[in-house]
Amino acid sequence: MSDTLLEVKNLKKYFKTPRGLLHAVDDVSFTIDRGKTLGVVGESGCGKSTTGRVILRLIEPTSGSVKLAGVDIGALSRRELRAHRKNMPMIFQDPFSSLDPRQTVMQAISEPIINNKIATGKYEVEELTVELMRTVGLAERLINTYPHELDGGRRQRIGIARALSMNPKFIVCDEPVSALDVSIQAQVLNLLKQLQRERDLTYMFITHDLAVVNHFADDIVVMYLGQLVEKAPAEELFENPLHPYTKALLSAIPVPQTYDRPERILLKGEISSPIEPKDRCRFAKRCPFALEECWAKCPSLQEARPGHFVACHHYDKI
Amino acid sequence: MSNEKEIVLSIKDLVVHYEVDGDVIKAVNGMTIQLEKGRTLGLVGETGAGKTTTALAALNLVPDPPGIIKNGEIQICGKDVLHMSQKELEMVRGYDIAMIFQDPMTSLNPVLTVGFQIAESIRIHEPELNSKQAYERALDMLELVGIDRHRGSEYPHQFSGGMKQRVVIAIALACNPHVLVADEPTTALDVTIQAQVLDMMNNLKNKFGTSTIIITHALGIVADICDDVAVMYAGRIIEQGTLDDVFNRTRHPYTEGLFNSLPNIKDRKAELKPIPGLMPDPANLPEGCAFADRCSYATDVCRTKQPEQRMISGTHMVACTAYDDPNFMIERSRKP
Numbered sequence: 056m057s058d059t060l061l062e063v064k065n066l067k068k069y070f071k072t073p074r075g076l077l078h079a080v081d082d083v084s085f086t087i088d089r090g091k092t093l094g095v096v097g098e099s100g101c102g103k104s105t106t107g108r109v110i111l112r113l114i115e116p117t118s119g120s121v122k123l124a125g126v127d128i129g130a131l132s133r134r135e136l137r138a139h140r141k142n143m144p145m146i147f148q149d150p151f152s153s154l155d156p157r158q159t160v161m162q163a164i165s166e167p168i169i170n171n172k173i174a175t176g177k178y179e180v181e182e183l184t185v186e187l188m189r190t191v192g193l194a195e196r197l198i199n200t201y202p203h204e205l206d207g208g209r210r211q212r213i214g215i216a217r218a219l220s221m222n223p224k225f226i227v228c229d230e231p232v233s234a235l236d237v238s239i240q241a242q243v244l245n246l247l248k249q250l251q252r253e254r255d256l257t258y259m260f261i262t263h264d265l266a267v268v269n270h271f272a273d274d275i276v277v278m279y280l281g282q283l284v285e286k287a288p289a290e291e292l293f294e295n296p297l298h299p300y301t302k303a304l305l306s307a308i309p310v311p312q313t314y315d316r317p318e319r320i321l322l323k324g325e326i327s328s329p330i331e332p333k334d335r336c337r338f339a340k341r342c343p344f345a346l347e348e349c350w351a352k353c354p355s356l357q358e359a360r361p362g363h364f365v366a367c368h369h370y371d372k373i
Numbered sequence: 374m375s376n377e378k379e380i381v382l383s384i385k386d387l388v389v390h391y392e393v394d395g396d397v398i399k400a401v402n403g404m405t406i407q408l409e410k411g412r413t414l415g416l417v418g419e420t421g422a423g424k425t426t427t428a429l430a431a432l433n434l435v436p437d438p439p440g441i442i443k444n445g446e447i448q449i450c451g452k453d454v455l456h457m458s459q460k461e462l463e464m465v466r467g468y469d470i471a472m473i474f475q476d477p478m479t480s481l482n483p484v485l486t487v488g489f490q491i492a493e494s495i496r497i498h499e500p501e502l503n504s505k506q507a508y509e510r511a512l513d514m515l516e517l518v519g520i521d522r523h524r525g526s527e528y529p530h531q532f533s534g535g536m537k538q539r540v541v542i543a544i545a546l547a548c549n550p551h552v553l554v555a556d557e558p559t560t561a562l563d564v565t566i567q568a569q570v571l572d573m574m575n576n577l578k579n580k581f582g583t584s585t586i587i588i589t590h591a592l593g594i595v596a597d598i599c600d601d602v603a604v605m606y607a608g609r610i611i612e613q614g615t616l617d618d619v620f621n622r623t624r625h626p627y628t629e630g631l632f633n634s635l636p637n638i639k640d641r642k643a644e645l646k647p648i649p650g651l652m653p654d655p656a657n658l659p660e661g662c663a664f665a666d667r668c669s670y671a672t673d674v675c676r677t678k679q680p681e682q683r684m685i686s687g688t689h690m691v692a693c694t695a696y697d698d699p700n701f702m703i704e705r706s707r708k709p
Contacts, residue, residue, distance in 0.1 A: 098564065098565065098566075099534075099563055206651055207420075208651070236420050236590065237419065237590065237592075237631060237635060238419060238630060238631065238634045238648040239647070240634065240647075241633075241634035241635075241645040241646070241647030241648075242647040242649075244636075244645055245644075245647060263563065263564065265564070265638075266635065266638050267636055269638055270637075270641055270643075271636075289641065290641065293638070293641070304564060306568075307564045307565050307568035308593065308638060309567075309571075309591055309592075309593025309594045309596065310596060310638060311591075311592035311593045311595070311620070312596060312620060313596055313616055313617060313620045314621075316596070319568055319572070321569060321572055322565045322568075322569070325533050325535060325536070325566065326563075
């Protein structure tokens, strides 16, 4: 019996636009086991960030259910949700805009501690703040500095410390290292991994960087225009990609070596509009293998191999 | 085979400082680089290494104030760029050397059609063309970068990010420049679109033989498209050579650190080995090697002595004092 922490079922989020309904997240289901990392991969506009936000109810879903450790997040009242937020913080992409420029490191990290009454009393709050700074590798001397005095890597560490301050079990990381230089990126990734081991954390890791997700995630879902097109354990997905979109994505990773370079599958065109999509495979327009059937009916997710799901009409023939 | 190489861009001993509120930010500190005709050079480094400042200097575009070109010589196809009148400069820019900026969203004019914007640059450099001819040429350019010619009458907001970057490339190539400087041309794009743009740039390179400098922080892109590589750190080139030299016979500890920081796609369990610490503050550079504080091989000499540039083969240069010891080797080159 697996130990499921997060269960997302038939999650949908449609936005009203002047040109019709925009299907940002369209019938997405997955689970994450305790202590594991789920990588959510896709290109800009595929709905990966919206999925993260809808799960945390930072945006209200159109329909579908989200259960975190057995609690139905969708059924919580505003007040209950507020109390529950501390169990599910988020780490944002841009450490330059996600911090208040007028708060010092001390204020930024202690804010969630005070708001959620994790510690009371000036001395206890400060003690906990310093401990958190140590945990995420921020030197204590930086306690009274402002974000503009710090580089991107350190700012991201403040974001991580804020998320950790509430002792969560589950963290949504939305492109946490995309804005950082490679040498700093590796520092932050190692920190997140170490914290996961020490605190038994469960991550939902949203990213467009496939090399990072391969290194970081246990399971991966690939999104395209609001839908899951493939879902598998990371190793299986990289060794045996089944969906033509996943194959193209993997082949497009720029590999930093001069030998064994992958044969690149070039996709034609660009992502199409998510507004009022028709009942057909959303990838058909760019797919080099699209047949009549693909234009007639939207494929659903099916188990192609044990634990490996794909939404493609003829994945077995390509 | 003749050994005579044709150099289209030559930068010598370039020093660029930014002077802000009494602080002197040393962005580029003695940079020498040459671009051969028909080659693609990757200029690699992290934020603040001085890559973009070098590129701006090549077009004499360093914003002044606060930027000051303290020293150096820059020649494009034999023309001295730093001692030119504004008028001469305008003829060199776009005609001899063109630049592609990182963000296609902000480098196009939102109120002019893309066809007009391409034609505009053609007419500045070829005044003998009338506007109709220039516009036709502009549409040819659009086709060349893979956009339907009838879209020439559309405005930038009607294009996606990848398409806009193609338009920017079309403008840069419209006058068939000798040198193209591309500053992070695909950083703002998605991977599959990035693959399309890189593929197109490779095709154009084979077709026109344009000599190109690509500024990037992504080693994967360098491996994809470059013939030569120069690695920058704190305003200096610390390792330079052919793609094969730098990738397969890496010598500098910083270059090694960059490779170790990247997740290995083949071995997902491999641990990332980041470079500890941060790049030094360019307003307060150490006396010795700027990388010494982050370098696991550093000795006392490194902290006091600026490393010399050392040629270790006909094409491969490394600036690291540790190689004073003939037996010195970094981890990466010990591996089989």
